[in-house]
Amino acid sequence: MPLLQHALDTDLERLALDLIVPSLLDQGFFYVDNFLGELVGHFVLDQVKELHSSGVLQDGQLAGPDRSCGISKRTIRGDKIAWAMVACYPGNGTGYVKHVDNPNADGRCVTCIYYLNKNWNAEEHGGILRIFPEGKSYVADVEPLFDRLLFFWSDRRNPHEVLPSYATRYAITVWYFDSEERAEAKRRFRDLTASTQDQDRRTL
Incomplete structure (x- = not known):
């Protein structure tokens, strides 16, 4: 098993260095098909379907403070998620409007x-x-095909x-995650929390 894991790690490292990183730097995205294979992909799919049918998935949330300005959240994103970030769009015409995962x-x-x-x-x-x-004259349309990794x-x-x-x-x-940026984000959050608590104490 350690040898198998080592071989898998080596293949993934080669994939990252030879294909993923150059593609990210050149065009901002990369995808590979048949990533896990039919058997493992089906196993993962069965697990996700079980999560969905058991009611574990909850409506997706918007990051940060409420920016909807009275607009229904479902008009922005209509997926259901579990916080392993399993997302399900139920097929009723819902989607997720143009956004950035990490705007802050x-x-x-x-x-x-x-x-x-x-x-x-x-x-x-x-x-x-x-x-x-960013900076490109085209958009990239990626179909959500089975066993595709993006x-x-x-x-x-x-x-x-x-x-x-x-x-x-x-x-x-x-x-x-970028470790330095993440550490700085946590510091900002701690400072904001401490400032809010100080204001609350002064108000009392």
Whole structure:
């Protein structure tokens, strides 16, 4: 098993160095198909479906203070999530309007999404992730195909949106963090919390 793990780690490191990093630097995103393979991909999909059917998934939240200005949150993002960041768009035409994952320097550096949608037909089912790479004259449309792994910058270099989905659409999202930016974000949060507590004490 250690040898197998070492081989897997080596393959992933080679994938990162040879393909992912150069592609991120050049165009801001990268995806690879058939990432885990049919068998493992189906196992992951079954686990996600079980989460969905058990009611674990909750309505997705908006980051930061309420910026909706009276607009229904569902008009901004209509997915349901669990905080392993399993996301499900239920197929009723919901999506997620153009946004940035990390607009406030919270430490998130690279967004990584693994898609789990068998027999997905974008013309019929919609649900495309549309990326607007900074400084580029084009947009990138990524279909949420089964066993596809996608990487893109989490900050303002890559605004993106999820177009309306007309079939159940599953994805798992994780983020890679910049340690220095994350530490600074935590410091700002601690300072803000301490300042708020001091104001509350003075008010009392």
